[in-house]
Amino acid sequence: MPGFNFDNYQRNNFLASKGYPIPKATSTGTTIVGCRFDGGVVIAADTRATEGDIVADKNCEKLHRISPTIWCAGAGTAADCEFVTQLMSSTLELHALSTGRKPRVVTCLTLLKQHLFKYQGHVGAYLIVAGVDPTGPRLFSIHAHGSTDVGYYLSLGSGSMAAMAVLETKWKQSLTKDEAMSLCAEAIEAGIWNDLGSGSNVDMCVMEVDKPAVLYRNYRTPNERSIKEKSYKFPRGTTAILKEKVWPVVDAVPFDIFEETIIREGDKMEIDS
């Protein structure tokens, strides 16, 4: 039967009334940005993942690869961003093989928005999708309910306003690659310092026309932990040893007696008999 299936709506309402509401998903609390420049597009993100008020991961990766030249930054529910992105990556690759053409950003955009709209915002993925394809450099943003926007500079996440303040001040029409990179890094840093949901490092990905995309993991690390003042290791002997027994579990063999087996072409596994 065509159309949306709302069977679970009734069930969920009933469960909620009985004291089992829909669990609140954890979100990343993020600053992500994207910026077009002459001959390409660059995206950047912070690296803090939060579970409520706790920092769950100090150096998580919010930049996802959809295709070699199409990358995506994700804000909102971390798992939703990761999985919807991987789903698109697989779908796009199959689609590209089918069409015989390099995948396009607008294809990814349409696939994503149709998927997210179908789930009426319950898949909490807020994404900045960017890349280069045969039509040139592209930059878009998508919200969990399925709306999309086009722009030369965009920001999303809890730190989006801090980042946008920097982008609105320093963006101009003709940016070089290096200018765009430092603009994006500065915008993410505004989120890192001024937004509590964002922090740690800056990740960046530069997608330039006719060049392979370059991922700069930890492009900036302005929050490195300082050297601990002393070593807190307990010296041997702090805990008294009362008894010692050794069970030999494996026969240790010296390194140089290993046998080498070389697999030649003809010895490969038979796949089709």
Place this chain on the structure above:
Amino acid sequence: MDHMPENWGRPRSDVYGVYNPAIHNAGPTTHTQQPSITGTSVIAIKYNKGVMLAADNLASYGSLARFTDQERLIKVGKETVVGFSGDVSDMQYLELLLERLIIEDNYDQDGHNLRAPHIYEYLSRVMYNRRSKIDPLWNAILVAGKKDDGSPFLAYVDLLGVTYSAPTIATGFGAYLAVPLLRKIASDDGDEKMITEQQARAALDECMKVLFYRDARSLDKYSVATVTTDGEVTIEQNVRCKDMSWRFADHIRGYGTQTM
């Protein structure tokens, strides 16, 4: 014997109407309001010779841009400026209170005048007391001036009675959009000694531009107030956002796949 209090010694229902049982579930008396006519962000930064504030001239009625000539930066006494955001009628009431405060302080004719820290203390007491009566004055206020020792003074107080002091402060949307920009030039106490008046003014102008871009309840016409440590107060009015960037939107079509 009738055990139901609702039925004791009551006037006749056919004469005085049926008893309203809602009185049992009434709860405490409350006055918490919704603001009606409101002003948006006020932003401020300390610099080497004083403090500078800016606030736009818009008084909104929800989503209607109702009054575009509303001055929200007020000179109080000789050496202090107070900036208001939030409900405009509560702002006008506070203006009245401050006027009375200054007049009554003048009775003494003892050569002393109320300065920013004193006006701030008075305002924060009023705000906190009103919140404690669950009847707040729906504002967020910045008080700027100089301390008795001559150094610049800048502090914040709001409808909850929260008080806060820093080299850069902004109310409303300014907290999200302006503060990150202002903190780039003054992040810690003492940084203001390195900022000139021109730098402070340039920073505020830039922030007001960003606020006009991204705050849906803002205006591009605003006032800038400067309070120096020499005790001079200037309020420049009818300043407009300049060199704004809107043209690039010409090239943007649709929301994804549209080409024309």
